Amino acid sequence: MKLLLRFLFLLVTASLRDRCKPRGPCRSSFRVYPNDLDVNGHVNNGVYLTYADLGRIDLLLRAGYFRKILKRGWYPVVVAETIRFYKSLKLFQRFTIETEVIGWDEKNVLIQQRFERKGELLALAVINARFLSRKGGSVTTADLMTFLEISEMPGPLPDWIEDWRNAIEVADSQIRKHGK
Numbered sequence: 001m002k003l004l005l006r007f008l009f010l011l012v013t014a015s016l017r018d019r020c021k022p023r024g025p026c027r028s029s030f031r032v033y034p035n036d037l038d039v040n041g042h043v044n045n046g047v048y049l050t051y052a053d054l055g056r057i058d059l060l061l062r063a064g065y066f067r068k069i070l071k072r073g074w075y076p077v078v079v080a081e082t083i084r085f086y087k088s089l090k091l092f093q094r095f096t097i098e099t100e101v102i103g104w105d106e107k108n109v110l111i112q113q114r115f116e117r118k119g120e121l122l123a124l125a126v127i128n129a130r131f132l133s134r135k136g137g138s139v140t141t142a143d144l145m146t147f148l149e150i151s152e153m154p155g156p157l158p159d160w161i162e163d164w165r166n167a168i169e170v171a172d173s174q175i176r177k178h179g180k
Helices: 004-016 045-062 066-072 141-147 159-178
Strands: 026-031 074-085 094-104 109-117 120-133
Touching: 004 045, 026 045, 045 066, 045 074, 045 094, 045 109, 045 120, 066 074, 074 159, 120 159
Parallel strands: none
Antiparallel strands: 026 094, 074 120, 094 109, 109 120
């Protein structure tokens, strides 16, 4: 993991920070350090996705699910993600990531993450994730929710999420068909 020290910090301090609801929102604060920057002096685009990983881990930690899921032999993976950038982050600036589960289907959990600084939107990421078992195979969201004792039913996914996932499927089939 690229940001191992930040991950360890989240683990150590999770019990000292406010708990989060299972679906969020969960606000995680970070600061930009020199190893986060690209040659243009702002946060590298790939680092945003690593920050997003930390935000999702923070939600699991502060909702009280991280260790429970790991003990079960399950782990989250990203199936697809997209991010839109609005403003740059520069050296030593503080920012927050607001992580929120926006819904789920039979096997996927959809998450939105807002990168903000002083109330201004810097970037917006949407993640399609699922849980896998170390024993092999996917974990259904029904099994996940039962295990985590979440009885809440998700509402319908927003149309734009379905449009986004359909666009990914079309692109995937075209790439596989043409090999490019």
